[in-house]
Amino acid sequence: MANTTDPARIVTLDKNSGSVIDTEYTVGGGVRSTISYDKDTDAYYFTSNGGYFYKATIDDEGNFTKLDSIALGGASTSTPTVLNGRAYVGVNGSGWGDYKGSVIAVIDLDSFEIAYKAETKGYPQTSGLGVVNENGYNYVYFSENASAGAIRYVKDKKGVTEVLDAQIVNGKKTAPSLFTPTGAQAQYAIADLVADENGTIYFKNDSGYIMAVGSEVEKLVTENAKTVCKEGEAYDASDLKVYAVLKNGVKKDVTDYVTIDDTALTADDDFVTVTYKYGMYRDKTKEGAANTTGVAVSPVETTINVTVLAAEDYDSVKAVEKLISDLGEITLDSENDIKAARVAYDALGDLKEYVGNVDALTAAEEKLEELKTPSSSSEAESSVSSSDVSSESTVSSANSEDTSSATSSAAESVISADTSKAADSSSKTANNAGAANPNTGATAGVCVAGLALLISGALTVSRKRK
Structure with a gap:
C-alpha cells in the first residue's frame, strides 16, 4: 500500500x-x-x-x-x-x-x-x-x-x-557530503548505491548517467618497465604493468588504460612519462562548511628512467642476453656455450651494464664448476679377503699359564661415485617500482573523502626531452 x-x-x-x-x-x-x-x-x-x-x-x-x-x-x-x-x-x-x-x-x-x-x-x-x-x-x-x-x-x-x-x-x-554531480549529471536520485572491491561507488540518477565515484589517486607505480631502449623505435611497453595507489590504500591495476606514444626515441631521451587521466571532477571538502563542487581532476604522472642506445649497440646487448637465456638447463655439455656467452659479454665493454640477465650467466658458470668437481658417494663397497690382508698377533703374559691372541680385520676399500644434479638457469627481470599491498583504510570498501568521478579514463605513456 x-x-x-x-x-x-x-x-x-x-x-x-x-x-x-x-x-x-x-x-x-x-x-x-x-x-x-x-x-x-x-x-x-x-x-x-x-x-x-x-x-x-x-x-x-x-x-x-x-x-x-x-x-x-x-x-x-x-x-x-x-x-x-x-x-x-x-x-x-x-x-x-x-x-x-x-x-x-x-x-x-x-x-x-x-x-x-x-x-x-x-x-x-x-x-x-x-x-x-x-x-x-x-x-x-x-x-x-x-x-x-x-x-x-x-x-x-x-x-x-x-x-x-x-x-x-x-x-x-x-x-557530510561525499560527492555532488554537476552539469549534465546533476539530477534527482532514488537508486541504491553499490560498491566494488576497490571502494568505488557506482550509482545512477534521473540524468540518465551511470557514475563511478572512486578514491583519489595518490601515485602511480610501474612494474616490469623496460629501461634500455633502441634509438629510432617507440618505447616498448609490452611487459609494463601500471598500478594506481589510491588514498584509501587500494592498489589498482590500470594497465589496460595505457596508450603509447609511437614517436621514435632519440639518444636525447632519458625518461618516459606515464600519465593517468582517471577522472572528470570531484568535490573539495571544507571543514564544517559545504563542499566546493565540480572541481576538475588533474592527471597523475610518474616517470620511467630509460637509456636509449644506438641501434647497433642495442642489438649487441640483446644478442648477448639471448646467448645467456638460451643456455637453458646446465650440464657438462653446456661448457662451450657458457664460455661463448662469457666471451661475448666481456666483449661488450662499457655496454655490459645494460645486459639484464648477467646474473644468469654467473649462476651457469657456478653450476658448471659444481658438475666438474667430484663429490662423495652415498654408497660404499668394502672387500675383505684373507688373501689380500691378514694379520695375527700373539700376546704372552709373564705368567706362562695364560695366553691370548687377537686377529685384526682387513682394511676397508671405498669406491666413490659422482651424484650431482643439474640446476635450472635463472634470469633477472628489471623492476622499476613496487608498492605495498593495499589496505582499504577508513572505509574498507567505500571511499570517504577526496573522491573523483570516474566516467572515463586513459593512461598515457609519453616521453619527454631533456
Missing part, C-alpha cells in the same frame, strides 16, 4: 508452499521499503510511509511474536541498514524544497530510540550502503532525492549522539 495513513499488513509465508503462516495488520501507513534481517538481534526491520520504523520478531513456526515501532517524524521508504547495533534510514521532511527537514535517522537498537538525526538537502529514499572501518566506525552512504542527487554519509558507532564531521549549511548541521 502507498498511502501514508491507511493501515497496512505484513505477512509470513511458508518458503516451500508459499502459503500464508501469519498476518500482522497494525502497520501504520504503506510499506515501500524492503525488510532487513539482523542476526545479532534475530529481528526484522522495515519502515512505513506513515512515518514509522518497525522491529518484528517471529518464532520458529513463522508466527509473529512482537511488533515494536518508533515514530520517525516523517514518511520513509528507506530500507534500514543495520550495523553493529544501529539502524540507519532516510526520512522525508516537510516538502520537496532544499533543507526542509529531510534527515538520515540513526536508531540505537538496544534502547530502541533515535540516537540523533543528520539533516540532508533532500529526501534519502533509498537503502544505505554501509561498511565498518578498522576503528569500529560505521560509514553509511545515501543518495538524496534532491536537484543534484548528492551522496551523503554518516560516520557513527554505539554511543555517538550527534553528527560527526558535520557540515553547516544555511545554519543547519547536515550530514
Whole structure:
C-alpha cells in the first residue's frame, strides 16, 4: 500500500508452499521499503510511509511474536541498514524544497530510540550502503532525492549522539557530503548505491548517467618497465604493468588504460612519462562548511628512467642476453656455450651494464664448476679377503699359564661415485617500482573523502626531452 495513513499488513509465508503462516495488520501507513534481517538481534526491520520504523520478531513456526515501532517524524521508504547495533534510514521532511527537514535517522537498537538525526538537502529514499572501518566506525552512504542527487554519509558507532564531521549549511548541521554531480549529471536520485572491491561507488540518477565515484589517486607505480631502449623505435611497453595507489590504500591495476606514444626515441631521451587521466571532477571538502563542487581532476604522472642506445649497440646487448637465456638447463655439455656467452659479454665493454640477465650467466658458470668437481658417494663397497690382508698377533703374559691372541680385520676399500644434479638457469627481470599491498583504510570498501568521478579514463605513456 502507498498511502501514508491507511493501515497496512505484513505477512509470513511458508518458503516451500508459499502459503500464508501469519498476518500482522497494525502497520501504520504503506510499506515501500524492503525488510532487513539482523542476526545479532534475530529481528526484522522495515519502515512505513506513515512515518514509522518497525522491529518484528517471529518464532520458529513463522508466527509473529512482537511488533515494536518508533515514530520517525516523517514518511520513509528507506530500507534500514543495520550495523553493529544501529539502524540507519532516510526520512522525508516537510516538502520537496532544499533543507526542509529531510534527515538520515540513526536508531540505537538496544534502547530502541533515535540516537540523533543528520539533516540532508533532500529526501534519502533509498537503502544505505554501509561498511565498518578498522576503528569500529560505521560509514553509511545515501543518495538524496534532491536537484543534484548528492551522496551523503554518516560516520557513527554505539554511543555517538550527534553528527560527526558535520557540515553547516544555511545554519543547519547536515550530514557530510561525499560527492555532488554537476552539469549534465546533476539530477534527482532514488537508486541504491553499490560498491566494488576497490571502494568505488557506482550509482545512477534521473540524468540518465551511470557514475563511478572512486578514491583519489595518490601515485602511480610501474612494474616490469623496460629501461634500455633502441634509438629510432617507440618505447616498448609490452611487459609494463601500471598500478594506481589510491588514498584509501587500494592498489589498482590500470594497465589496460595505457596508450603509447609511437614517436621514435632519440639518444636525447632519458625518461618516459606515464600519465593517468582517471577522472572528470570531484568535490573539495571544507571543514564544517559545504563542499566546493565540480572541481576538475588533474592527471597523475610518474616517470620511467630509460637509456636509449644506438641501434647497433642495442642489438649487441640483446644478442648477448639471448646467448645467456638460451643456455637453458646446465650440464657438462653446456661448457662451450657458457664460455661463448662469457666471451661475448666481456666483449661488450662499457655496454655490459645494460645486459639484464648477467646474473644468469654467473649462476651457469657456478653450476658448471659444481658438475666438474667430484663429490662423495652415498654408497660404499668394502672387500675383505684373507688373501689380500691378514694379520695375527700373539700376546704372552709373564705368567706362562695364560695366553691370548687377537686377529685384526682387513682394511676397508671405498669406491666413490659422482651424484650431482643439474640446476635450472635463472634470469633477472628489471623492476622499476613496487608498492605495498593495499589496505582499504577508513572505509574498507567505500571511499570517504577526496573522491573523483570516474566516467572515463586513459593512461598515457609519453616521453619527454631533456
